[in-house]
Amino acid sequence: xxxxPALPLQQSPQFARALTAFGSDVVSTAPVVLQRxxxxxxxxxxxxxxxxxxxxxxxxxxxxxxDAPAAYRAAGYRQIMTPAHVAEWDLTQTDRxxxxxxxxxxxxVKGEAAGLRVRxxxxxxxxxxxxxxxxxxxxxxxxxxxxxxxxxxxxxxxPKDSLMFEASAKGHPxxxxxxxxxxxxxxxxxxxxxxxxxDLQAPRVVLDHAAGHLTDSGHRxxxxxxxxxxxxxxxxxxxxxxxxxxxxxxxxxxxxxxRRVTG
Numbered sequence: 001x002x003x004x005p006a007l008p009l010q011q012s013p014q015f016a017r018a019l020t021a022f023g024s025d026v027v028s029t030a031p032v033v034l035q036r037x038x039x040x041x042x043x044x045x046x047x048x049x050x051x052x053x054x055x056x057x058x059x060x061x062x063x064x065x066x067d068a069p070a071a072y073r074a075a076g077y078r079q080i081m082t083p084a085h086v087a088e089w090d091l092t093q094t095d096r097x098x099x100x101x102x103x104x105x106x107x108x109v110k111g112e113a114a115g116l117r118v119r120x121x122x123x124x125x126x127x128x129x130x131x132x133x134x135x136x137x138x139x140x141x142x143x144x145x146x147x148x149x150x151x152x153x154x155x156x157x158x159p160k161d162s163l164m165f166e167a168s169a170k171g172h173p174x175x176x177x178x179x180x181x182x183x184x185x186x187x188x189x190x191x192x193x194x195x196x197x198x199d200l201q202a203p204r205v206v207l208d209h210a211a212g213h214l215t216d217s218g219h220r221x222x223x224x225x226x227x228x229x230x231x232x233x234x235x236x237x238x239x240x241x242x243x244x245x246x247x248x249x250x251x252x253x254x255x256x257x258x259r260r261v262t263g
Contacts, residue, residue: 006183007051009182014157014180018150019034020157022150024036064249067248078255079251087246089221090221104243108205108208111202114200121164134191151190158180175191188207
């Protein structure tokens with residue numbers, strides 16, 4: 001039997017605390033289930049990235065975490081969307097750099113020679129230049145980022161679990177990345193680099209620095225988030241260039257009638 005994936009951010013107790021502080025209607029924390037208004041359906045119970053072995057609360061709409069269609073069907077669900085994919089970086093491998101794609105690794109080496117200063121801090125939820133820039137970038141490139149208020153709630157309710165990695169050149173910030181910790185997994189939340197920073201390969205230096213810090217602090221998986229080749233092919237190549245594994249999630253499912261009881 002294939003091992004189930006580690007508990008994702010969206011199903012972690014840390015994220016449940018942040019959602020509650022953010023004002024979301026959390027109706028269950030294990031698994032994390034929200035009451036949400038979704039289109040013409042009105043109020044509906046929804047769980048994001050829920051594992052197939054955690055369907056006891058039987059929310060109406062789910063995004064599955066693992067590729068287990070038989071388990072979702074047995075619980076009374078019908079699939080309405082095919083699986084998305086995420087990039088998962090294994091931090092336990094003996095030679096992380098050797099697993100990188102050659103071009104990615106060469107650009108990282110170039111960045112390391114550029115004399116960038118990289119620092120890491122615990123972010124406490126206060127405004128930071130990263131979020132203004134990242135929000136504008138997401139809007140321009142047509143992808144969605146987590147709202148700043150939710151990220152700030154995560155930092156406030158989970159002290160020292162929000163890590164900011166920032167690179168500077170000639171005394172000015174050129175790239176930054178926010179990573180959140182939940183157990184032995186960490187999740188890449190948002191990032192931005194200036195044009196000068198990209199010329200210096202700062203995004204690669206920052207991400208590699210983050211991976212090294214997470215490894216040293218006992219993390220095993222670095223979840224780099226969704227890989228969308230249609231809308232953000234450059235970001236997809238950037239994430240997979242690290243040597244991260246592309247993994248299919250479970251797809252989106254809806255339960256139309258009463259839950260069937262099996263066995």
